[in-house]
Amino acid sequence: MLPKTKDTAEMLGAGKEDARPEPVLVPFLELTGVAQLPENTNCLTCTADGRFLGLAHTQGLSVWCASSFTRVAEWLQSQLELIFIQMTRMAEMTYLLGTVDDMGVARVFGFHSDDIHLLSIINIMEDVTVRSIFLTFDLHEGGHYGAASVSCNGVVWLEVYQFPVEQWLRELEMVSSQKKDENVTEGLDIKWSPFTLMMKISPPTPPTGKPLDFLTHCLTVDIIRSSRLHKEQPSSSSDAATTKKTHESPSCTQHFLLPCRGPTGDSTENPAGLPVAVAVWWSGSTSLLQYLLQKTPKNKSGRTSNYLCIFKYSESVRLVVIKHFLFRLFIFEADVTPMPEMLWPNAKEILCSAVSRCTYLIALGLKDAMVCIWNRQSGAPVSIVLVPGETSAFSRIQFVDNWSVPAQDCVTVGTEPVRMLTSCKNGAIYMVTAGLGMRSSSIQLFQRPKDSRDLPTVAIPVPFLQAVSLIMQRSGNMFLTEAISRETVCYLTLPTSHQTASLYNPVYTLNAEQRALFIRGDQETSNLLERRNQSQLFVFYFSQSDIIKPHIDCPRQPTARHHGTLEEICNVYLEQRAQSVDDRNKALEQTWGKMQKTASALQRTHRSHKHQKNLNK
DSSP, X not given: OOOTTOXXXXXXXXXXXXXXXXXXXXXXXXXXXXXXXXXXXXXXXXXXXXXXXXXXXXXXXXXXXXXXXXXXXXXXEEEEEEEEEEEEEEETTEEEEEEEETTSOEXXXXXXXXXXXXXXXXXXXXXXXXXXXXXXXXXXXXXSEEEEEEEETTXXXXXXXXXXXXXXXXXXXXXHHXXXXXXXXXXXOOOOOOOEEXXXXXXXXXXXXXXXXXXXXXXXXXXXXXXXXXXXXXXXXXXXXXXXXXXXXXOEEEEEEOXXXXXXXXXXXXXXXXXOEEEEEETTOOEEEEEESSOOOOOTTSOEEEEXXXXXXXXXXXXXXXXXXXXXXXXXXXXXXXXOSEEEXXXXXXXXXXXXXXXXXXXXXXXXXXXXXXXXXXXXXXXXXXXXXXXXXXXXXXXXXXXXXXXXXXXXXXXOOEEEEEEETTSOEEEEEEOTTBOOEEEEEEOOOSSGGXXXXXXXEOTTBTTEEEEEETTSOEEEEETTTOOEEEEEOOOTTEEESOSSSOXXXXXXXXXXXXXXXXXXXXXXXXXXXXXXXXXXXXXXXTTTGGGBOOOOOOOGGGTSOHHHHHHHHHHHHHHTHHHHHHHHHHHHXXXXXXXHHHHHHHHHHHHHHHHHO
């Protein structure tokens, strides 16, 4: 193990400016479990219930028991290298797995009764010349929907799928029953129900030769503005070609959105827990688009009524002026190319995004260190925050659900604070707090490292620890840091014979139910083949350590006001106001006292100046 005499500044590689001269000893969290991994395990995932681990590796995938580290089932195919895996529960002890291999082929598997079944290959290569490659693949919780960004011959688009979960569950149960029946011959050819391609979303393009409606006009302005941004960037001839190619084929980011009732209490009729829309933005764009997953009914005129909420604010990041425009649009229903139902324009280019657990809020990391949080119910920004002193572009933004904010920070009691962890490309990490009626603030958790080896490769909030984040560096250092005190809680170390694999892209997963971190470690050797064969799964159980116990916290569930009617929202607000009357009175007294002291000081200053003026006369 690493020596326990190193101080915080030395381990982080980027000490704080106000660091004390004496070294600060930080405890080390010991390993609590080790298991041998399959050859070249490229990806790990954990089910939300904490029961199983999914491993993507050479020649297929396997499912392990998360508590005993024993292999429960596996699916193997020669000359196959899986590089991505996701696992979600469809029913009790039945799970859906999505994978992508190194050739960009996506597959969907079903895990039931300790068996793995290949349910579908999403992009079958029928013609090599028109080969579709999956860049990303995302399964929504429950497995009813999936989305993938696809590339083919330099063109990129987004596809949204609907999976026949109910049919697959019946078919998996039937296969399991036939397997237990001794009278049924083995090797039955099962034809699984096919999935449905719901929509294919391509990057917006300016229309030619036809009149523009308001929505198309906004998209056209966004495209023209994005083109100008690319042209203004200085670049060499080779860089210019790369920029042009990037502009022609932008990357795509999407988020599934749950039902969100409007101010009138109306809601889309959909089963609970199923998404009703998908939010999409393209690289280089300033607009966030929302597409409905279900077609809305037509009115008598044959057109579909939609609301488009648009908020514009000035280019100045210090004085943000928000103007609210609500437009009712009539958009013809399109069977081939779906039209966005909602559009949120921003003053700056979108660099990263995140949605809250209930998808009620959407956070956007914009260019020039701006963070914008949108409220889906009202269609208005909750807050726009400027991260002070930060010139580097954002690389990632994440919501933090288990960090309490002091009551005195709330100007309007009853508003729920919004907390986000933002990572910058230069290695700096900030915790941003914002919300309606709140003073926005940003705390720097990690300064920009001086050495590139100390750049963080992973910076994520730990869902079962209050205000604690996990940070991994290129050097192999891992530690937990606390946001409020900005102190390192502890270091996580592997045996000296192993190192994190890989240093630039660690293979790990967090188990929120068992409060554990699973991470792959490779044996330090010059023999690459031996290193691949000696990979091990290391486990840190946080709840078993006295160091971590003070920080363990149960995540708070979203309040009812998120999905309630207007009456329910008002009732919750009034209840919170009644409960916080003492705190508000105390804060009012403190504010009044400060105002009286300030007024007295100003009066004394004024009398002094007047007296000095009389003396001069």
